[in-house]
Amino acid sequence: xxxxxxxxxxxxxxxxxxxxxxxxxxxxxxxxxxxxxxxxxxxxxxxxxxxxxxxxxxxxxxxxxxxxxxxxxxxxxxxxxxxxxxxxxxxxxxxxxxxxxxxxxxxxxxxxxxxxxxxxxxxxxxxxxxxxxxxxxxxxxxxxxxxxxxxxxxxxxxxxxxxxxxxxxxxxxxxx
Ligand SMILES: [Mg+2]
Ligand SMILES: [Zn+2]
Numbered sequence: 001x002x003x004x005x006x007x008x009x010x011x012x013x014x015x016x017x018x019x020x021x022x023x024x025x026x027x028x029x030x031x032x033x034x035x036x037x038x039x040x041x042x043x044x045x046x047x048x049x050x051x052x053x054x055x056x057x058x059x060x061x062x063x064x065x066x067x068x069x070x071x072x073x074x075x076x077x078x079x080x081x082x083x084x085x086x087x088x089x090x091x092x093x094x095x096x097x098x099x100x101x102x103x104x105x106x107x108x109x110x111x112x113x114x115x116x117x118x119x120x121x122x123x124x125x126x127x128x129x130x131x132x133x134x135x136x137x138x139x140x141x142x143x144x145x146x147x148x149x150x151x152x153x154x155x156x157x158x159x160x161x162x163x164x165x166x167x168x169x170x171x172x173x174x175x176x
Pocket of ligand 2: 096097098104105106107
């Protein structure tokens with residue numbers, strides 16, 4: 001990614017938006033990873049439109065001691081590799097490893113992960129679009145002045161039409 005010039009990105013939630021989220025459990029190993037149908041096609045369209053694709057995800061499983069940050073990275077790397085095989089490129093992942101009770105700045109609905117991406121990739125968050133399946137995603141987007149589009153859990157990104165990318169600035173109310 002060209003950090004000097006790229007300032008727009010589509011920011012995605014991970015679980016329920018890119019891959020299947022199972023209630024009450026975490027994706028802690030690549031074997032548990034199931035990419036939702038149609039996701040690769042949409043990411044490919046975003047790639048072709050010239051927008052970066054960045055992912056923000058809460059992974060409280062680390063804070064609970066169920067897995068490590070290396071395990072989260074391993075799952076994220078597997079996701080990148082599998083999507084790449086389908087011609088879809090994800091540029092980066094950032095995650096919050098903390099417990100909800102840690103009251104950290106980065107766990108969604110707080111906007112810390114979005115600010116971290118904005119600093120690392122010189123994003124103008126007002127020009128970015130965040131797509132996620134939960135209210136915490138929406139609240140994080142709102143807190144960071146980032147446009148938001150809501151998708152249904154485990155239907156995810158396939159629900160979103162990349163043609164809308166061209167119209168992002170014109171869309172006032174984004175609904176799922
Ligand atoms: Mg989600
Ligand atoms: Zn955190």
